[in-house]
Amino acid sequence: MSLTLLSPPAAEPVTLAELKAHLRVTSDDEDALVTGMLVAAVRAIEARGGLALMPQQWRLTLDAAPEETLFLPLSPVSAIDAVSVIDGDGDPRTVSPSLYDAVLGAGARIRPAGPWPLPVPKVGGVHVDFTAGYEDAGAVPAPLKQAVLTLAAFFFETREAAGETRIYAVPRSVDALIAPYKEARL
Known part of the structure; x- marks a missing residue:
């Protein structure tokens, strides 16, 4: 059994402007970096929860x-x-x-x-x-959007690679936010 993406989402559930406001970033200098972290956070949330946030x-x-x-x-x-x-x-x-x-x-x-x-x-x-996926960004539950913002902020604050002396773990609040939306499989 394999799963293949045929058509990716046309947009993300959180906009660049929303993430920049959450991060308190006011300049456009790091837009590419912040966008990359937004996409990475969305894909990580989807993978952790077995979810599709956008169609x-x-x-x-x-x-x-x-x-x-x-x-x-x-x-x-x-x-x-x-x-x-x-x-x-x-x-x-x-x-x-x-x-x-x-x-x-x-x-x-x-x-x-x-x-x-x-x-x-x-x-x-x-x-x-x-x-x-949910119908559009407005239909994505607020806790899932908050999980995306939280994880993207974590990525933004901890940009350097983890090493022997420093190991990074996803903030526990992310798992708590997505837990109600994960399907329990027996």
Whole structure:
């Protein structure tokens, strides 16, 4: 099973201006640096929480059709864009939506409702394309935005590399802020 980004988010949930205000940075001299830290903080928050903050398209590649419920690895999911199997010519063959049930949002999942066509390649022959992320920056919960600001500020304040005598850890408040949005998997 692998996850591939098909279409990245068009914007970040926090603007450069919002982050600069949080950092109390008034000049434009470090805009490139601050922007890089903003993007890094967003991606780190998404990875830590199994989240997508802004709309983005992903492909989950499987070796075979799921026999039971398949939980999608990111949250929230707004759409199942396509489910397909790869045929003998290497072309995707769409699985009819009538052959699976889908639950969107947090804890998104699909469950087969009938037999799917068999993929010809034994490895990576099933694709589940989906859109994940909140509708727009205004829909991203405030605690997740605060986690982004907190982590970006941490990156800004601790720019030098960690060494033998100095090890950096993500501030505990970041994990506390994203904890309510992480999906518990048993």
